[in-house]
Amino acid sequence: MQERLQKVLASAGIGSRRECENVILAGRVTVDGERVTALGATVDAGKSVIYCDGMPIRPEAKIYYLLNKPKDCLCTNYDELNRLRAIDIIKNVKQRLYTIGRLDKQSEGLIIITNDGELSNKLSHPKYEVNKTYFIEIDGYLSNETITALQSGVWLAFGKHKPVRIKKMHRSFKKSRFEMILCEGKNREIRRMLADHGHKVRTLRRIKIGSLCDPDLKVGKYRKLTEQEIKSLYSMTEKKPIEKKSGKQRYDTVTASKKK
Known part of the structure; x- marks a missing residue:
């Protein structure tokens, strides 16, 4: 064939x-x-x-790991400064591994490491809009105006960012904590979106990829994905890509009605 x-x-x-x-x-x-x-x-x-x-080139057995990436760890296969890479954490594996997508150096959280290039290509393709959920802590009060802007889509240097969802908020004047759900993967997009509204990100942690999560997986630790989890990841890429619609917002939004 x-x-x-x-x-x-x-x-x-x-x-x-x-x-x-x-x-x-x-x-x-x-x-x-x-x-x-x-x-x-x-x-x-x-x-x-x-x-x-x-x-x-010989076909090799496919392997899949879920890593809770620590800070100061790179999601790349090549680093001329010889810094710690996410793939270095996975021990006793002969296959050449790589990450599906990336988390920047200062971010932590869940990332898939595999040698399945086909799955990587599909999960990374924007047309499937696979949601990723992040826990975020920022300096300052996350205003209702900022929430509305983020949930409507904001303009950055690379163009207009797709709308996000925000939930589970805890806000004060010194700092705010919340979860953000988005389906794009542009370089440092969350930090750039929030910086554009005057907020410095103190903590950025990916806690969910599609339906895949593991709150018990410690930072710096990893485990093999189960067969059911692998099937679930593939099922995300088999769904019909979401069609673009004009008019009504396709994302559920948080009601920004809390008083300051």
Whole structure:
């Protein structure tokens, strides 16, 4: 069966499909002795002889971990300063692992680590709008005006951010704590949204990915995902992408009616 080369590489644990596209473009892959440097090539994984960086590509068993990422830990596979990476925390694994999505260096919380490039590609694709829930603590009082703005969608340097949901608020003039649910994954988006409204983020912790959560998993610890959890993750990518609608807001909003 013919498949796109980047999909075969991702299935073999080389990286996410997008990362594998970059590997191909860099000229690091050969198929039946011929170097491939352009996207669009298809191969039969069962018959073609495929090498990446001089090493043969072989299908490998898929593994899935849930990590409660600590602060000062990077969600990347390459760091020239040799700092601690999320994948370094997972011990005694031969497969090449990578994170699905990212949490910035100062953030902590749940992140999936796997060698399943196909699942990574699907869960990271914005069309499926997989919700992520975060616990956030900020300096200052989270005003009703800010809540309304965030839940309506705010403009940042990269464009208008999609609306978010805010719940479980505890507000005071010195600091506010709340949960935020969003479905995008742009770089430092939460910090940038709140900074735009004058708030410095003190704590940012991802506590849920879709329906996947584990309040008992300690910071810096990890565990294997259960078969049911893996099936649940795949089911998120099998749903029909949410259609864009004009008019009514698609997100439930918190009623910002508390008096200061």
